Amino acid sequence: MDTNLGIQQMENIVGLSRPGEAPVGFHIQNLEVARLSEEALSALHNPSDSDVKRQLKSWSQEISPSVKSDQLRKNLRSLSLNVTQICNLHCKYCAAGGDGSYGDPIKKISVEKTIPQLRFLLEKVPAGESFKITFLGGEPLLYPEAIDMIAESAQEIATQKQIRLSFTVVTNGTLLTDSNVDLLCKLKAHMTISLDGPAEVNDQLRPTKSGRGSTDLVLNGIQKLISRKSELGSVGISGVFGARNPDLISAYKFYSSLGVDWFDFTYDHLETRAEVSRDFTDQLFQVADLAWKKDKEKALRQIKVFDHYFQLLDSQQRNENYCGAGKSFLMMDARNNLYTCPWVVGRSKEVVGTQDTLSSEKLKAYEKPLVELNNCGSCWARYLCGGGCMYIHENKTGSKHRVDENFCERTRNLIGLALLYYEKSRSQLEERQTL
Ligand code: SF4
Ligand code: SF4
Structure with a gap:
């Protein structure tokens, strides 16, 4: 490295x-x-x-x-739901059963079951608080009618209860028809588009079921979203990188040309080799340097991971939970079962709730801060990392609470780089005491 x-x-x-x-x-x-x-x-x-x-x-x-200290993640504030568990693409590394189905290809969630379940969950949110609903799949825009109906009912419930609601849609970007874009604008949706880089890479990694590339469709869709950006919450791109897709620098240059608000370089959740992790870190360092050269803090913070650390440092808020799994966050599959994490959908042992139940007994296992559950007590980066992703840890070590050392090395290096850039950004604004 x-x-x-x-x-x-x-x-x-x-x-x-x-x-x-x-x-x-x-x-x-x-x-x-x-x-x-x-x-x-x-x-x-x-x-x-x-x-x-x-x-x-x-x-x-x-x-x-x-x-x-981290008070933000104690109560339910966000829900992701699979409106469908089928997909029109066939991505090479799909962690959702290889085809977006999680081993259970359900075409359509039952809207009739979902609305009372949402009411049941929103009952737990006090007036004046905010709540985020993320539509996932499979590919959620294969069933836009469900998004429309569920969002409308959720909004009615939220208005009655004086809850501030926001919507996110995570899509492969191939189905951004005019009517779907109208729907997304109606929801003021925050958009996450999955795109792994320029066409020569993305077409290989994210082919359609017939084997053709999907990039042209996605780029067309992104342009439609950009032309109506003022009606949307935000538009960002998320790509998956690892041994199959090692070139973050080309991806960064490509993403930067598309006019979106932010980009996220996600590490391949299933990759376990140390050298791949180090190469990824090295590339992300180079991407950060390029961004800084381009437009200092503004360009650096277009990259999600750096924006996240800058926000924590600015707010002086310790992050004791890498994610809200089982605390502030739940996942609903297309059969209306509830889980703590999108990546455990389909594992019967991981179900923590059904249509009208939520097992406080099962959720007890997630009650403590992740930095504590994952034994991160001696790690210098713990209050910026928050204990890491349980799914990545489990994939590498066999236990959600035994940390993956590759994850830790990657994270500590990225936090270190963020701190160097943070000091550079802030020292330009104010004189700081120098030891
Ligand atoms: S870097 Fe590793 S040890 Fe440190 S807080 Fe994160 S998961 Fe825990
Ligand atoms: S455990 Fe990992 S994959 Fe699951 S919700 Fe948390 S961060 Fe996401």
């Missing part, structure tokens, strides 16, 4: 360095970031006593009262 990130730790302080960049110190508990001198950086791992070392120790011992 060519990331060349130096990471030194002394108690609550982590020193981060990279060739050609000013070193940065990070307070693990307080989420504070400050520029370090070279002398302070070497004092972090130097056993001898010095003035600068004493200053670092005193910084380490300060615990800021303004840092908030």
Whole structure:
């Protein structure tokens, strides 16, 4: 790997360095970031006593009262639902049973069953709070009528209960007909389009069932969304990268030309090899450098992972839960069974609820913060990472709560890079104390 990130730790302080960049110190508990001198950086791992070392120790011992612990994820605030479990594409790495079906190809969710179930779930949300519904599949736009009916009823319930509702649609982008785009605009939907890079890559990885490429259709659809962007919540692109799709740099250049709001470089959930993970990290470092060169913080924060860390640092909010699985988030399959995560759909042992039940007994297993459940207590990055993805951990180690070291190495490096860029962004706005 060519990331060349130096990471030194002394108690609550982590020193981060990279060739050609000013070193940065990070307070693990307080989420504070400050520029370090070279002398302070070497004092972090130097056993001898010095003035600068004493200053670092005193910084380490300060615990800021303004840092908030993670209260956001305790109550149900978001639901994803599979309106269908079939798909018109045949993506090479599809984790949903290889064909979007999760092993159970259901063409249409029962809207009649779903609406009372939504009412049952929305009953748990206090007035004045917000709630997010994400339509997934299979390909959700194969059944737009269900999206329309479910969204309309959910909106009625939310209005009665004074809940602020928002909608997200995750689609492969091949079915963005004029009438579907009208529907998405009616919902002011936040759009996530799956696209793995330029046509020569995406056509290989995301062919239609007949084997033809899907990219032209997707690009056409994205243009329609862009032309009506003011009527939508946001438009972003998510691609899957790993051994089959290693070139993040070409993908970044391509995504940047499409006029969307954001991009997400998702690591292939099923990939377990350390060298692939390192290559991915290295490429994402290069993408971040390109973005910074292009338009500093603005371009860097178009990349979802960096925006996420910047938000946590700005809000001084510790992230103790990588995701809300089983806490703030539930997943509904097209048979109206409830799960804690999209990737466990179809596993009968993982069902935590049905049409009119939600097992508090089963959800108890998810009650504690993920940093605690996943034993992340000694990791310097824990309050920005939040304990990682249980699905990725389980795929590698056989247990949701035993961490995948590749995930951790990747995450700590990306957090380190985000911290270096965060300091650069903020030091341009204000004078900071330099140790
Ligand atoms: S990087 Fe790994 S050990 Fe650290 S918080 Fe994340 S999952 Fe836990
Ligand atoms: S466990 Fe992983 S895949 Fe499942 S909801 Fe959480 S982040 Fe997503």
